[in-house]
Amino acid sequence: MVRKMVNAEFLDIFGFFGFVIIFLIGIWMLNAKEKLPKWAAMILIIIGLLGLIIDGVVVITTYLI
Numbered sequence: 001m002v003r004k005m006v007n008a009e010f011l012d013i014f015g016f017f018g019f020v021i022i023f024l025i026g027i028w029m030l031n032a033k034e035k036l037p038k039w040a041a042m043i044l045i046i047i048g049l050l051g052l053i054i055d056g057v058v059v060i061t062t063y064l065i
Contacts, residue, residue, distance in 0.1 A: 009063060016055045023048025 026044030029036045 012055060012059050012062065016052065016059055019048050019051030019055055023052060 022044055026041045026048055029041035029044065030038065
């Protein structure tokens with residue numbers, strides 16, 4: 001039985017939206033009424049932004065241009 005592999009396009013676009021969610025969670029952590037560690041929120045924001053930039057460039061240059 002042969003399994004069908006997931007397309008690379010799906011993983012790139014899914015990754016882009018995954019980084020959007022990570023970024024939004026970081027923003028939410030900074031604005032939360034409960035005191036959450038600011039350093040953890042900043043790490044999530046940095047990871048989210050870097051992922052958005054890298055994955056966004058890949059998606060745009062590979063699939064849109």
